[in-house]
Amino acid sequence: MNLQLLQTRLAYTFRDTGLLQQALTHRSHSAVHNERLEFLGDSILNCVVASILYERFTNLDEGDLSRLRANLVKQQSLFEIAQKLELSQFLRLGEGELKSGGFRRPSILADTLEALLGAIFLDTGFDAARDVIRAFIIPLLDTVDPATLGKDAKTLLQEFLQSKKISLPTYNVVATHGAAHSQEFEVECLVPKLNVQVFGRGGSRRAGEQAAARLALEAAQAALTKSPSSRKSKPRAAQLKLGIGTIQGDTASAPTEQPGNTPA
Known part of the structure; x- marks a missing residue:
């Protein structure tokens, strides 16, 4: 040692x-x-x-x-x-x-x-x-x-969805990468009502959830800026662009385009 x-x-x-x-x-x-x-x-x-x-x-x-x-x-x-x-x-x-x-x-x-x-x-x-x-x-x-008092991304996403009377998101670990002592977790975050599906990565399950929540919050806010009619007419298959965010410490990287609707 x-x-x-x-x-x-x-x-x-x-x-x-x-x-x-x-x-x-x-x-x-x-x-x-x-x-x-x-x-x-x-x-x-x-x-x-x-x-x-x-x-x-x-x-x-x-x-x-x-x-x-x-x-x-x-x-x-x-x-x-x-x-x-x-x-x-x-x-x-x-x-x-x-x-x-x-x-x-x-x-x-x-x-x-x-x-x-x-x-x-x-x-x-x-x-x-x-x-x-x-x-x-x-x-x-x-x-x-300071306006959010240091609240993490999961909390901010939850509060945002609750303010819009939308069901809370679900998180699923879809993959793990790396050796046991330095694993990276890939986590899916879903907000079905808004057709939001994003993926985050982090050195723990929680960190992966935080990265995914940050992307989901951005996607949810973007979805709600569109008119209700345009959201209803859009087929479910045409989801918002998927992204992968990574948390190292408390920061998340910018989304990167995924090749499809399932994680790599």
Whole structure:
């Protein structure tokens, strides 16, 4: 296990490598594990993110700031940051967790990221932990629209469809790609009433759903700009152009044309 590689990705070098080892250790591995560090890191993360939001969004009130922070520090966001760090290759898991695929479980990866932040705080202090947090939160914030309070694509799609009294979308995993430790999931999102069928890809099922939801929201909004008569006269086979979006972190790529109505 090349811990120097992880430290390079974090842009932080531990003085006490024992803290680093502990932060990467799941309770299934040994009695000395990372749960207390996770508790500490969670508090530091919330504090730093609150400070960043306070500085950046001067017009948001306390309630909106709280909702935005909650969307930034939720498990899915932390999981996607952990994926960028390729944290799964550094985890210390018990045999049972290894066999059951714990190295790609969002909860374990998100918790480990928080434990790392707690370990950095104990190793050097608050300023070092703050710098590491800012390095991955600021790029995330650059993709956030404060008008939506950081809501993810699935939530925005759901709210949009509900406002139009349209049934909620369905999501289906249609394919997986890559090796077990770095799988990519291809997910279909369907909104039958609007003849919307799109595909998204991501490093987890949730990330794939988010990518698909983002494309589906764009397609649903486009469909509703057309007159009702034109939608009714259009045969079901002539669906909106299919696309594939990819989420790496919190961003989705632009749609790319698919050759047909079924995923590759």
